[in-house]
Amino acid sequence: MNHLVGVWDALHSPKLDKSRSDRWYRYYAGFAPEFVRDVIDEIKPDLDDGVLDPWVGSGTTLSVAASLGYRASGLDLNPAMVVVAKGRLIADDTRSSVQTLRDEILRQWRPVTGSAVSDDPLSHWFDFGGCGLIRGLAQRIDEVLVLDHLTPDGRVQSMSSLAAFFYVALFDSVTSLLKDYRSSNPTWVKGQKIGSGDVVIERPTLESNFKAAVDRLAMYVKKAGALSASTRDLIDIRAGNSRRLPFEASSFGTLISSPPYLTRLDYVVGHRVELAVLGFGDSDIRSLRQQMIGTPTIGGVISKQPLGNAANEFLAAVSSHDSYAAAEYYAPNFRQYFEGMADSLAEANRVTRPGGNIVLVVQDSRFKGIHADLAQCIADMSTQFGWVLTNRSDFTSIRSMAQVNSRAHKDARTLRPIESVLHFVSAAPSNIPATE
Numbered sequence: 360m361n362h363l364v365g366v367w368d369a370l371h372s373p374k375l376d377k378s379r380s381d382r383w384y385r386y387y388a389g390f391a392p393e394f395v396r397d398v399i400d401e402i403k404p405d406l407d408d409g410v411l412d413p414w415v416g417s418g419t420t421l422s423v424a425a426s427l428g429y430r431a432s433g434l435d436l437n438p439a440m441v442v443v444a445k446g447r448l449i450a451d452d453t454r455s456s457v458q459t460l461r462d463e464i465l466r467q468w469r470p471v472t473g474s475a476v477s478d479d480p481l482s483h484w485f486d487f488g489g490c491g492l493i494r495g496l497a498q499r500i501d502e503v504l505v506l507d508h509l510t511p512d513g514r515v516q517s518m519s520s521l522a523a524f525f526y527v528a529l530f531d532s533v534t535s536l537l538k539d540y541r542s543s544n545p546t547w548v549k550g551q552k553i554g555s556g557d558v559v560i561e562r563p564t565l566e567s568n569f570k571a572a573v574d575r576l577a578m579y580v581k582k583a584g585a586l587s588a589s590t591r592d593l594i595d596i597r598a599g600n601s602r603r604l605p606f607e608a609s610s611f612g613t614l615i616s617s618p619p620y621l622t623r624l625d626y627v628v629g630h631r632v633e634l635a636v637l638g639f640g641d642s643d644i645r646s647l648r649q650q651m652i653g654t655p656t657i658g659g660v661i662s663k664q665p666l667g668n669a670a671n672e673f674l675a676a677v678s679s680h681d682s683y684a685a686a687e688y689y690a691p692n693f694r695q696y697f698e699g700m701a702d703s704l705a706e707a708n709r710v711t712r713p714g715g716n717i718v719l720v721v722q723d724s725r726f727k728g729i730h731a732d733l734a735q736c737i738a739d740m741s742t743q744f745g746w747v748l749t750n751r752s753d754f755t756s757i758r759s760m761a762q763v764n765s766r767a768h769k770d771a772r773t774l775r776p777i778e779s780v781l782h783f784v785s786a787a788p789s790n791i792p793a794t795e
């Protein structure tokens with residue numbers, strides 16, 4: 360498993376926006392396809408064993424597993440990431456029609472006007488004319504790619520990989536118009552009050568951005584190698600919450616994933632613009648942030664799962680730290696993270712068959728010098744399910760979010776984070792601990 364470290368794409372930071380043509384979509388915290396290949400090579404799951412990723416991100420696990428012939432399922436809470444992951448999966452049979460469809464989309468499209476755009480979430484950034492243009496182009500994608508769901512949720516769930524491909528091109532076209540709204544923290548996108556956006560765009564600019572984005576993404580797919588149609592059909596990606604997996608017990612033999620880290624990255628706010636393009640408004644964003652594991656907000660769902668020794672010790676150390684807000688905000692916020700992880704691991708345990716393999720990649724972090732050994736926290740948490748940790752490999756990561764965020768604590772900026780690969784084998788039926 361030597362291919363893990365070093366895959367950390369800039370999300371919104373122009374400074375890091377170098378190898379654009381080699382990336383599917385700007386995204387951070389992803390692992391390399393070679394890493395997933397190495398893991399599968401090592402584990403050698405049976406071909407009828409499904410592979411699960413409950414935190415899909417940009418979809419690396421699923422595309423690699425399916426290309427090796429495995430049924431691959433996964434979910435992500437962030438609908439923008441579901442579209443990003445789906446769009447990467449266009450197959451050979453559809454790739455050849457991309458240019459024709461692009462021209463068909465651009466041949467006849469009309470801006471949306473009037474009251475339909477007055478409370479459009481895009482008006483956090485764009486004036487009403489700009490909102491109408493972007494909304495009109497999105498509606499045209501729906502029309503050409505036959506997406507007739509009226510709700511943003513329905514549209515994301517039913518979106519084909521081809522439609523998602525064009526939505527990713529639209530994300531790219533729109534976000535590139537908002538460079539001034541990016542901050543030094545790549546997961547934070549500023550915006551005005553709804554209805555007060557003042558970015559003006561011209562139709563030809565949006566059209567040429569869209570054309571260029573479609574061509575660049577098509578080039579990426581060509582270089583990466585489009586999937587065969589039969590491979591694509593092995594993949595099932597849905598929007599959903601890892602705390603309630605929509606799968607039957609023992610549905611998968613292998614789980615390969617990278618859960619959210621304890622770094623209070625706001626994956627939802629980082630994709631506010633993409634979510635607005637999909638039609639998600641402020642109340643949807645609030646609700647997604649509440650459900651997101653690792654969110655900086657407080658007040659999410661409480662869990663009754665035990666958190667394990669390492670997490671409890673870390674929480675006790677944070678609570679008793681004398682810095683401002685340590686006990687009032689940081690300790691409850693970190694507790695919420697561990698509760699989300701504990702519920703998700705319980706679900707992972709339920710849907711993984713006894714004796715199955717679970718491979719998780721996590722990164723450590725620090726709070727004011729207190730070390731959070733997340734790998735140990737997860738290992739302790741998993742003992743209640745009878746999982747056996749067969750291997751832990753630690754690597755020094757080349758970059759962390761904290762190093763980009765100038766407001767992060769100096770320790771977090773100077774110490775290189777450790778990335779750990781944990782390999783567990785879930786309990787064989789005879790070893791499953793009795794529950795009360």
Ligand SMILES: C[S@@+](CC[C@H](N)C(=O)[O-])C[C@H]1O[C@@H](n2cnc3c(N)ncnc32)[C@H](O)[C@@H]1O
Pocket residue numbers: 388389390391413414415416417418419420434435436437440599600601602616617618619620626650651652653699
């Ligand atoms: C570290 S990233 C996964 C990266 C992925 N392995 C890749 O290669 O791109 C973690 C993902 O978990 C998602 N997430 C956070 N909370 C979630 C939840 N409750 N349910 C499902 N996904 C969640 C985030 O949206 C984010 O995409």
